[in-house]
Amino acid sequence: MTAAHASRAEVDEAAAHLARLRSALSDVLLGQDALLDLVVIGILSRGHLLLEGLPGLGKTTLVKALGKALGLVVRRIQFTPDLLPGDITGNPVLQEQDGRRTFVFHPGPLFGNLVLADEINRASPKTQSALLEAMQEQRATVLGEEHALPDPFFVLATQNPIELEGTYPLPEAQLDRFLFKLDVPRNPVAVLERIVSERAIGRDPEVPVVLSADALVRLIDVAGRVFVPKVVAAYIARLVDATHPGQSAAAGGVRYGASPRAALALAAGARSRALLEGRLNASFEDVKALAPAVLQHRLGLDYAARLSGQTPAAVVAALLDEVAPHDRPLPASLEGAPR
Amino acid sequence: MVQANERFWRRQARRLARRAGFGFWFARWAPATAVAVGVAAPVLLLSRRSGASAAFGYGLLGAIALLAVGAAVLTRRARLRERDGLVWLEARLGLHNRLSAAAEGVGEWPDPDRYAPVFAWRGLRGATPVAFGAALLAAAALVPLTTPVAEATLPVETPVSWRQTDEWIKSLKEAQVTQPESLQAFEERLDRLRAEPARRWYGENGLEAADSLRDQLRSEVRSLATDLDSAADALEGGSGAGAPADTDRRRLDAAARGLSSRSLRLRSDLLQKLRDAGKAPNGLPPAESGSLARALRENAGFCRMSLRECREGDTDCLRVAARRPGRGGVERGPGPAPLTLDPEASKQEPGRLEGVSNPDMRQAALGDVVETTIGPHRVSPAPRGVTAGGRAAAGAGGEAVSKGTLTPEERRILARYFQ
Numbered sequence: 001m002t003a004a005h006a007s008r009a010e011v012d013e014a015a016a017h018l019a020r021l022r023s024a025l026s027d028v029l030l031g032q033d034a035l036l037d038l039v040v041i042g043i044l045s046r047g048h049l050l051l052e053g054l055p056g057l058g059k060t061t062l063v064k065a066l067g068k069a070l071g072l073v074v075r076r077i078q079f080t081p082d083l084l085p086g087d088i089t090g091n092p093v094l095q096e097q098d099g100r101r102t103f104v105f106h107p108g109p110l111f112g113n114l115v116l117a118d119e120i121n122r123a124s125p126k127t128q129s130a131l132l133e134a135m136q137e138q139r140a141t142v143l144g145e146e147h148a149l150p151d152p153f154f155v156l157a158t159q160n161p162i163e164l165e166g167t168y169p170l171p172e173a174q175l176d177r178f179l180f181k182l183d184v185p186r187n188p189v190a191v192l193e194r195i196v197s198e199r200a201i202g203r204d205p206e207v208p209v210v211l212s213a214d215a216l217v218r219l220i221d222v223a224g225r226v227f228v229p230k231v232v233a234a235y236i237a238r239l240v241d242a243t244h245p246g247q248s249a250a251a252g253g254v255r256y257g258a259s260p261r262a263a264l265a266l267a268a269g270a271r272s273r274a275l276l277e278g279r280l281n282a283s284f285e286d287v288k289a290l291a292p293a294v295l296q297h298r299l300g301l302d303y304a305a306r307l308s309g310q311t312p313a314a315v316v317a318a319l320l321d322e323v324a325p326h327d328r329p330l331p332a333s334l335e336g337a338p339r
Numbered sequence: 340m341v342q343a344n345e346r347f348w349r350r351q352a353r354r355l356a357r358r359a360g361f362g363f364w365f366a367r368w369a370p371a372t373a374v375a376v377g378v379a380a381p382v383l384l385l386s387r388r389s390g391a392s393a394a395f396g397y398g399l400l401g402a403i404a405l406l407a408v409g410a411a412v413l414t415r416r417a418r419l420r421e422r423d424g425l426v427w428l429e430a431r432l433g434l435h436n437r438l439s440a441a442a443e444g445v446g447e448w449p450d451p452d453r454y455a456p457v458f459a460w461r462g463l464r465g466a467t468p469v470a471f472g473a474a475l476l477a478a479a480a481l482v483p484l485t486t487p488v489a490e491a492t493l494p495v496e497t498p499v500s501w502r503q504t505d506e507w508i509k510s511l512k513e514a515q516v517t518q519p520e521s522l523q524a525f526e527e528r529l530d531r532l533r534a535e536p537a538r539r540w541y542g543e544n545g546l547e548a549a550d551s552l553r554d555q556l557r558s559e560v561r562s563l564a565t566d567l568d569s570a571a572d573a574l575e576g577g578s579g580a581g582a583p584a585d586t587d588r589r590r591l592d593a594a595a596r597g598l599s600s601r602s603l604r605l606r607s608d609l610l611q612k613l614r615d616a617g618k619a620p621n622g623l624p625p626a627e628s629g630s631l632a633r634a635l636r637e638n639a640g641f642c643r644m645s646l647r648e649c650r651e652g653d654t655d656c657l658r659v660a661a662r663r664p665g666r667g668g669v670e671r672g673p674g675p676a677p678l679t680l681d682p683e684a685s686k687q688e689p690g691r692l693e694g695v696s697n698p699d700m701r702q703a704a705l706g707d708v709v710e711t712t713i714g715p716h717r718v719s720p721a722p723r724g725v726t727a728g729g730r731a732a733a734g735a736g737g738e739a740v741s742k743g744t745l746t747p748e749e750r751r752i753l754a755r756y757f758q
Contacts, residue, residue: 005445227446229439231426274435281440284430325430328423331362334458 006225008280014222015278018044020210021069022276028065028205029058030198031191037276038182038293039066039156043216044223044272047179047265048135048155050120050170050297057184059158061204063116066156068207070216073150075112079123081166085130089140090147105142110134113150113213117157121167128174131155135177152217172256172300179265180290181297219275226271227281235325236266236287242323243299243315250318253305258298265294284325292316344448348438352424355458360418362460368410369469375402376472380479387484399476431457497533498540500553504529507556510645511603516638517563521604528552557646559603564642567605570594570613571635574628591617609634694746 006014018040025036039062042049051059060076067074077088090108094101109115110131117131134140135155140147157178159170175181187195199205211219242248244257251257269290270282296312379399386395419427425438434449441448508526511517532540532549539545573590595613598605605613612631616623623631643649692710745753 008446227440227443229436229443229445231422231439232436279435279437280446281436283435285435326423326426328359328417328419330359330419330427330458331366333362333366333461334359 004225005227006222006275006280010222011226011275011278011280014219014275017211017215017219018276024069024208024210025062025065028207029062030194031187032058032062032184035182035184036062037273038180038290041269041272041276041290042180042182043070043152043154044220044275045179045265045268046152046154046220047268048157048177050157050159050175050178050181051184052159052161052181053184054162054186055160057186059156059184060116060118063114063156064204065207067114069210070114071209071212072113072152072154072216074114074116075109076116076118077109078118079120079127081122081124081168083123083127085127086142088127089130089134089142092143092145103143105145105147107147108140110140111147111149113152113154115153115155117155119160120157121159121170123168125168125171128168128170131157132174132177135174152213152220172298175297176259176261178297179269180293182293223272223275224268226274226279228267228271229281229283231325231327232270232282232284232287233267234327235284235323236263236270238327239287239291239319239323240266240295242319243295248319248322250315250322253301253308253310254315255300255302255305258295262294262298266290269294287325288320291320295319344451345441347451347454348425348428348441348448349421351454352421352428352438355424355427356419356421358458358460359424360414363414363417364407364410365466367414368407369466371406371410372403373468373472375399375406376469376476380472380475383476383479384482384484387479396480428454428457498546498549500546500549501529501532501540504549504553504556507560507645511560511642514638514641514645516606516641518604518607521602524602525552525556556603559601560642560646561648562597562601563603563605564639566594566597566601567635567639567642570598571632571639574616574623574632574635588617606638609638 022033022036022040025040026033029036039049043066051062053059063076064074066072077083086108088108088110090106090111092103093106095104115134120128120131123131130140134149134153138149138151138153140149155178240258240260240263242257243251243254243262245251245254247257266287267282270286273286273290274280274282292313295316299312299315301310301312301315376399379395379402383395383399422439422442425442426436428434429436429438432454437446437449440446504525508522508529511522512519529552532545532552535545540549569590573587573594576587576590591613595610595617598613599610604610609631613635616628616631622628640649640653643653692708694708
């Protein structure tokens with residue numbers, strides 16, 4: 001638990017910084033404001049993000065812009081089936097120094113503040129598990145020796161929903177490590193028109209540095225101290241509990257539901273969203289807004305549900321309809337109450 | 340100001356919670372009550388006809404109250420708390436849980452200006468059936484009915500023998516002829532008869548017991564009077580010779596024994612004087628003896644007067660009897676009817692018709708009246724024919740036809756009797 005709740009001054013200052021960050025990012029990734037908000041919320045929540053979308057929608061551009069705007073060290077790893085764990089963690093290299101030969105650790109691309117794991121599902125499970133440790137423990141173990149990763153450390157992994165042949169779907173344990181799974185939507189025509197007008201292939205857009213890494217850490221600290229009222233915490237608990245089979249009608253086709261880590265992720269995301277909007281406390285609206293991103297990749301559907309075309313996103317939407325934020329309903333005779 | 344904001348929001352939350360609680364309670368209570376009231380309406384009509392509507396009303400109220408309590412118990416879990424009220428308010432007003440946070444001490448309470456009434460009654464569910472049922476009930480309660488009039492419970496007339504016994508006891512008490520304890524025994528027996536249920540008063544046993552009591556009392560009173568007369572005779576018989584003759588002394592002793600050993604015993608002081616007179620070897624002095632004899636005769640008269648058995652020529656008895664209050668008529672109590680002949684001067688006025696009351700039925704019959712007029716005698720030249728109370732015809736073979744004149748009241752009673 002945090003020592004003290006975020007003060008009004010802290011929240012206002014953080015909101016101002018975040019507004020500048022969003023503005024900078026939205027100048028880079030056109031027409032993706034909702035996605036940008038979720039990415040910023042994920043960063044503020046110290047979360048790792050899984051971006052899923054077709055190639056060419058700006059995922060890599062987003063990560064690069066984010067790194068630049070935040071003054072972070074950005075690393076990019078293109079995952080392939082022959083990628084080995086050492087290729088991402090780094091390897092000890094035999095070096096001769098003063099007539100003596102010693103192994104010196106050469107950090108891999110994992111050692112950055114913002115790691116773009118491109119097409120993560122193309123790597124072998126062995127390599128994926130090396131990334132799993134880094135995401136969970138913020139460290140890499142090479143030949144039994146642990147190496148701490150820089151702080152802050154974020155993994156933004158991408159996944160292509162097509163061309164799944166020859167890929168290694170991420171195991172549930174690894175999926176659970178991602179705070180959000182974000183769908184990168186296709187751009188509408190108006191946005192495409194702007195892209196055509198304002199961008200050119202091979203030229204990255206200019207991104208101003210709006211925050212330092214230290215400032216980001218302070219923002220993350222403030223976000224962690226945003227207050228979550230008891231009623232909101234209760235709502236999160238009921239929502240996560242309802243994802244399990246038998247706990248709600250919406251979870252009828254669910255094989256396994258969300259873990260407590262999902263509840264923590266929802267709470268952290270709600271805090272960050274409140275901070276982004278300059279509020280002192282998280283709210284039901286924050287939880288509702290983030291529930292799809294937090295829960296959909298944590299739900300496993302059974303065979304019948306998948307066969308009937310049900311998707312985790314639809315289940316989450318049904319859950320939000322079914323589980324009311326208020327644990328005590330109003331009578332139908334009071335106008336304004338849901339029927 | 341901050342506190343005022345907090346008070347405002349908390350008050351609003353509590354109000355909403357109360358309204359919600361009532362809504363839940365009403366939704367539970369109304370259907371059951373509507374059914375109960377709907378069923379009760381025809382039952383109320385029937386009960387009104389049978390005259391038990393008050394008991395039914397209390398029963399219905401109790402049932403409705405019971406339903407209300409049951410609904411309250413069933414909806415107690417659904418009742419909102421202040422915290423829930425705050426949540427609903429902030430959700431409806433788009434306050435992003437600011438109220439809940441402020442209630443937990445984080446952030447400030449919003450300005451009440453942001454408040455707008457967001458909850459209103461949509462129409463209580465179940466109110467229509469309840470209103471309909473209540474209207475039915477009201478109609479059942481208020482619609483005029485031709486209620487069968489319950490038969491008036493007329494007071495049961497007590498048996499004649501009771502009344503006579505009671506009357507004699509009262510007379511004896513007033514006259515102070517006997518010892519109070521001896522009268523009390525008769526009173527207690529009479530009270531026991533009265534304590535019996537009215538339906539037994541006229542049963543064979545009841546009437547027999549009442550008649551027996553009356554006859555016994557009458558016999559006792561008669562014996563008392565006889566003994567008193569006998570004692571007075573004995574005293575008067577010995578008064579002339581200075582010393583009482585043996586016969587008189589024996590009569591005196593016998594009378595004194597009788598007066599002291601009966602169920603109805605003579606008053607103690609008189610009895611003592613009588614004993615003293617019997618024991619005195621030379622008898623009492625003439626004056627004292629005469630006084631005692633008069634006292635004994637007077638008490639004997641009281642006894643007869645109580646029984647309304649005045650001797651012929653016993654003017655004292657007649658006078659006292661005539662003075663006794665009464666109503667007159669067939670149901671007369673003791674004493675004469677109003678405006679009856681009285682040994683004393685009455686307020687007779689010319690032209691006034693008065694009934695005649697006379698214990699000696701040979702001299703006066705029911706319905707006899709007397710009128711005094713001022714003026715010359717009016718004598719009918721024609722023979723009178725049949726007179727009231729007289730013999731109408733000689734008949735044949737011992738048959739006799741009598742004709743009497745009755746007062747209207749007496750005529751009504753006779754007619755009722757023969758119906």
